[in-house]
Amino acid sequence: MATYDIGMMGFMVILSCFTCGLAKVYIVGDTAGWALSVDYTTWTGDKTFKVGDSLVFNYDSSHTVDEVSSGDYTTCSVGNSIASYNSGTSTIALNTTGNHYFICGVVGHCSGGMKLTVAVTGADGSPSAAPSSITADSPSTSTTLGNTLTPATTAAETRNIPAESSSSAISPFAAAIFSLVALLWELVLA
Template identity: 55%
Template structure:
């Protein structure tokens, strides 16, 4: 029994914390008027567990809607509404997810996003494609500054440190419980 507990402890300590890919919607242009979000999604594969980070100024919001409301730019049946100037949304189910800006006229002028989410075949999803740099995307006052990483054009996750701490604390907690059980079985 002690050998099995020790083996399980070693296995748990060796398991890495896994999370999905993070995409900054619109890359450096953010969630803003004048961005072609259909083109932005065209070279990306989204999987369950990935996150979308919407960066925008106070003239915008993010509403999650159904397909019909997406097509008609209607906010009459909003599934979820997000304010502030930054929101991170985890893609939790496969299928299409629809987002619009509810500010009058913005959705009709193209400020809407359809994301087709695939079931994750590996823990944590797939890494994003390397996006091409935005072409002449003007900066809007109040829009957060763009941050990029050379290989994936992703900013550091604001929660990645917290997620790693939580994952490591979970492993530590399980390790302490297993070590206690191991001592109890030996004693």
């Protein structure tokens, strides 16, 4: 029986090592978070972002996270955001390849350094010509009058869960495969 336990444990460890490399969760700015004092160009310098990875922005109530176009990023233009977040912790999934642009929507903060460009490659590390867009949690949308509307949330929603900086995460698909293999392993040894 001890051989079975060690064999199964070893198999699970090997399988989990394989699946852990599939997606990463990056804490933007690491321990400093989304703030005026961070050099985000340096922060992204040693990272490779792939489809399936996520960004977690941690910030206080004096900031926002706005996804913007390349032009608005370059000029630090506020008010035309593709999506805007203001919950204090926002997790944004990188679902497409290409450059993704983020700024703080508070006037003067972008020009003060609160801007981030993330170049996302395909899951295999290769760039793609797919359109650049992301999905994220609870974005707000701007109205034609410039007001910002934020969707209502309930206490049961847990979309903005902080994670370890640059930690590996198991994708739902990999987790399902992992569970299926473990179940099959149990059936074969039963």
